[in-house]
Amino acid sequence: MLARMSPHAQTPDGTRPGRARGRIGRPRADGSAHDGDPRDEITAAASRLFSERGVAGTTMSEIARRSGLRQSSVYYYFRDKEAILAGIVASANxxxxxxxxxxxxxxxxxxxxxxxxxxxxxxxxxxxxxxxxxxxxxxxxxxxxxxxxxxxxxxxxxxxxxxxxxxxxxxxxxxxxxxxxxxxxxxxxxxxxxxxxxxxxxxxxxxxxxxxxxxxxxxxxxxxxxxxxxxxxxxxxxxxxxxxx
Amino acid sequence: MLARMSPHAQTPDGTRPGRARGRIGRPRADGSAHDGDPRDEITAAASRLFSERGVAGTTMSEIARRSGLRQSSVYYYFRDKEAILAGIVASANxxxxxxxxxxxxxxxxxxxxxxxxxxxxxxxxxxxxxxxxxxxxxxxxxxxxxxxxxxxxxxxxxxxxxxxxxxxxxxxxxxxxxxxxxxxxxxxxxxxxxxxxxxxxxxxxxxxxxxxxxxxxxxxxxxxxxxxxxxxxxxxxxxxxxxxx
DNA sequence: GCCGGGTTTCTACACCATGTCGAAATAGGC
DNA sequence: GCCTATTTCGACATGGTGTAGAAACCCGGC
Incomplete structure (x- = not known):
């Protein structure tokens, strides 16, 4: 009995939920629009912050702010901070x-x-x-x-x-x-x-x-x-x- | 107007306050005795923990527990966690x-x-x-x-x-x-x-x-x-x- | 036009770690 | 015995993490 669709991690078929079609879901508090997948925005923001201040020195609030989201909303896409990092690091080699x-x-x-x-x-x-x-x-x-x-x-x-x-x-x-x-x-x-x-x-x-x-x-x-x-x-x-x- | 003697950092004359003579001061909650300078006990405990779990993975509570102290008491001797580390690292080279x-x-x-x-x-x-x-x-x-x-x-x-x-x-x-x-x-x-x-x-x-x-x-x-x-x-x-x- | 289901985001909160504050408990000197 | 310095404690303010559940939106069916 799953509580709800949890878009964490990779989906089996490779397609990702999220921003597939029109912009459904509750609007953002700051009214910011977004064209691509929020995952990419979060990753990009985190990427910049990690390299500026290091992983430990970067807070989820900061990542969220730069992605146009609230702190806790990031957890809809990534289980925790290291999950964001894992996505970035996977491409390192x-x-x-x-x-x-x-x-x-x-x-x-x-x-x-x-x-x-x-x-x-x-x-x-x-x-x-x-x-x-x-x-x-x-x-x-x-x-x-x-x-x-x-x-x-x-x-x-x-x-x-x-x-x-x-x-x-x-x-x-x-x-x-x-x-x-x-x-x-x-x-x-x-x-x-x-x-x-x-x-x-x-x-x-x-x-x-x-x-x-x-x-x-x-x-x-x-x-x-x-x-x-x-x-x-x-x-x-x-x-x-x-x-x- | 100093609030009180703060034994942080190095004292000018090289002598350290703390455990110089008899055991004055409030007794420890767990009743543990201690012969040497508490600074050394803290450093030793932190040293072990840092190497086991890394600096970030070690909490002040853990360090305190292993030193026979409460978490906040450690701050009497070291301003913060990095101050403990600095003492250890200073001898690295x-x-x-x-x-x-x-x-x-x-x-x-x-x-x-x-x-x-x-x-x-x-x-x-x-x-x-x-x-x-x-x-x-x-x-x-x-x-x-x-x-x-x-x-x-x-x-x-x-x-x-x-x-x-x-x-x-x-x-x-x-x-x-x-x-x-x-x-x-x-x-x-x-x-x-x-x-x-x-x-x-x-x-x-x-x-x-x-x-x-x-x-x-x-x-x-x-x-x-x-x-x-x-x-x-x-x-x-x-x-x-x-x-x- | 309205209702129900799915999606995305929010607010509120429980939890934990850090570091501060002031008070409590001791020893020693006068 | 009282005063002062020393050491430790308990309580707390702050800030970050991650969770729970509700809110706001889209869409399709009726």
Whole structure:
């Protein structure tokens, strides 16, 4: 005996209730109109606030206000604050995984593919509006809500580990533990977020350290450490810059 | 016109009010006795709880209960939750900075000193009961309370950057940006925390990845990337293991 | 035109955590 | 014994989270 239709989470058929046709339902208190799905408005507002003040520093009232709703109305669409976050975070690895597919489809030596991945990921992290490291700290991180995020994150780790193993087999990379290497390389990318924004203090000159330069540096360091012949590094760098502008 | 003696923060002369002589003051509701300074009991309890559930997941009531006090009594000693944290965190860089002094006093090539620092720091991070990355996310991080933490963190960055610059000048390290290198190396150490605890999933065999092994791997990768002649790595590794067992 | 069902939003509230206030309970000095 | 300083407590104001149930709207049937 269901109390009422609860549009939380995903609907089975993929269609979402909410703003399908005309604007039925009680009008908003502030009289604001809205064309799209309120879910998208909420997500967009939350996205901006999360990146400005962090997840913990953002209140549901604030999210609601920016979405033209009252605080409690947000709960009609999302069970709680973390549910909003989960929706945003689920797409965090999307871009990098798409790039992974492109890289593997394009082929090339394992070292070349690895360099492209690391550089791309580091640049992505520098540009990512959210704080990946804050997400790692959430209490409910183990729960199903973040299942997609974790599955994709693990897939990324395995893909990078496979590239390292390939490179070792090909003879271009030094003999090393692929699992450890992939963990260190990827966590290095993520760690970049911690200091990249504050790097202005250190950088000499205007825009001395931009995302591109930092990403190249991180990739040079990480892949360079694994390359058997480090003289190959400039070629990898150029190739990556050409293929992933 | 001060309302009353407020034992918050540090007292000018270094002595702390509180449990100096006999046990004066109102007795505790649960009748618990206490020998040392209540500040230490609170810090110890908070320390345990923070590492178990994170800072955000720990309530003042819980801290108070484990210290034998009521929730509001904790505020007699600490202005708020972050003040407790600040006291703990202030010592986070202590051990590493002490090690830095020892390394510099002992001397050796820049590469050797650098390797010792990175390995030691990484191991320290693996063993640190707290989550450095959670601390970075705190709203009040810019405030005076964490001034000591930041000052020491910056000192560490500068020291590592100086080692890199020395190594470049000596000709043992490849020509690179010392500032960027120090930022990446240290953030790599910190990033280790993010995956080290969960690494059991990946590790084959019992204790396959312990703090020591991970620290060596991270140092090998970071310093190895900078070494002009990577054949020197095994010697650095052995030397570090001898000097910093 | 009016009624009933479904949808969206609201108001009101219960709950919990934070941090403040003033008072209560002790010890020690005069 | 009284006064003062110290330590702890209980009560509370405030603000955020999430729930319950009603209100306001659209639409289709009669």
């Amino acid at each position: 999307r871009v990098v995984l798409d790039h992974l597919d492109a890289v593997n489809a394009h082929g090339g030596t394992a070292a070349e593919r690895l360099y492209r991945m690391i550089r791309f990921d580091a640049r992505q992290m520098c540009r990512f509006p959210f704080d990946i490291n804050e997400i790692y700290r959430l209490p409910a991180l183990q729960e199903d809500r973040f299942a997609q995020f974790w599955a994709e994150r693990t897939a990324l780790t395995h893909a990078v580990a496979a590239m390292v193993a390939d490179g070792v087999a090909e003879g271009n990379l030094v003999d090393t533990d692929p699992t450890l290497a992939s963990l260190v390389l990827l966590s290095n990318d993520e760690g970049t977020q911690n200091w990249f924004r504050a790097v202005g203090e250190f950088g000499q000159g205007a825009g001395a350290y931009d995302a591109d330069r930092v990403a190249v540096f991180v990739a040079d360091l990480g892949v360079g450490a694994l390359l058997r012949d480090r003289a190959a590094l400039p070629r990898l760098r150029e190739r990556a810059q050409t293929l992933d502008p | 202590r051990v590493v900075l002490d090690h830095l002094d020892a390394v510099n006093a002992h001397g050796g090539t820049a590469a050797e000193r650098l390797y010792r620092m990175i390995r030691f720091d990484a191991r320290q991070m693996c063993r640190f009961p707290f989550d450095i990355n959670e601390i970075y996310r705190l709203p009040a991080l810019q405030e005076d309370r964490f001034a000591q933490f930041w000052a020491e963190r910056t000192a560490l960055t500068h020291a590592v950057a100086a080692m890199v610059a020395d190594g470049v000048a000596e000709g043992n390290l490849v020509d690179t940006d010392p500032t960027l290198a120090s930022l990446v190396l240290l953030s790599n150490d910190e990033g280790t925390q993010n995956w080290f605890r969960a690494v059991g999933e990946f590790g084959q065999g019992a204790g396959a990845y312990d703090a020591d092994r991970v620290a060596v791997f991270v140092a090998d990768l970071g310093v190895g990337a900078l070494l002009r002649d990577r054949a020197a790595l095994p010697r650095l590794r052995e030397r570090a293991q001898t000097l910093d067992p």
